[in-house]
Amino acid sequence: MSHKDSEEKVSRRDVLKTAGASAAAGCLAGGCAPGGSASPGQNRAPGQTPASEKVTGSRVVTHRVVSADVVVVGGGMAGLTAAIAAARNGASVVLVHDRLMLGGNCSSEVRLHIKGADGSGAGKKTDARESGIIEELRLEEAAKNPQRSYSVWDLVMYEWVKREPRILLLLNSHCCGAGMASHDRIGEVLVSRPGTEDLFTVRARQYVDCTGDGRLGAEAGAEFRMGREAQSKYGESMAPPAGRPQAAGQLDPHDHPPV
């Protein structure tokens, strides 16, 4: 490789890294992961090994190994609160999220309101509120985001995660596989971040599936079902009498006949 080629290769990769740090705000690209590797249980931030070999079948994708106490896959409300809670309790955490911003269904991409406990807003019927980290976020948003801009809300969630030094945040990163340590224990997950041409193997003691639709469980070979179960399945009086195939968000032709 000529000197010029080498310069071009380095600069191309640097450009990708810079773009990854600013657009995806990935910690590895932005340099917020500590150097060297850390083993699970060391009560510190996750560690990564130095970039290792190129991935078989690709001349450009780099394989990296990251270890932590906890891996959370999916950065919606479930995932980001799980990651923050684990970090506050001393665990090193890798939070893997396949979108550019956190929040899942309540991010600026989808824009659902968080209203599980209280039914807040015009239809408020109770004084109950979400508590814990959700309430922290909502109080912060009340102070910082009086215009209720969803882009500012994205930043509030991002800031809350980035305040935790034990969390390594991998945005724009898709969990696409799981390696099993035994027949019923996950040993590692495979994560692809095409925007920076990186492939990660992430190892941890605990794996948390917050993908909203159970992708990690499915990758691990767990049994699953889809749709709405019948009352009889779990003895739930408010479930429909008969099971139906629709998942959350899909209109049910029984309730919404075609017009």
Ligand SMILES: Cc1cc2nc3c(=O)[nH]c(=O)nc-3n(C[C@H](O)[C@H](O)[C@H](O)COP(=O)(O)OP(=O)(O)OC[C@H]3O[C@@H](n4cnc5c(N)ncnc54)[C@H](O)[C@@H]3O)c2cc1C
């Ligand atoms: C149509 C509809 C309307 C709703 N309306 C409301 C409402 O008004 N108020 C309310 O409180 N609730 C509402 N809900 C329910 C609410 O959206 C869910 O309860 C909530 O989003 C669940 O949060 P979550 O973090 O589990 O999942 P999600 O919000 O789905 O977050 C999971 C995230 O994981 C990411 N992910 C998935 N697979 C991978 C992978 N392989 N690798 C990396 N990341 C991955 C996804 O991109 C997603 O962003 C509604 C749901 C639907 C479908």
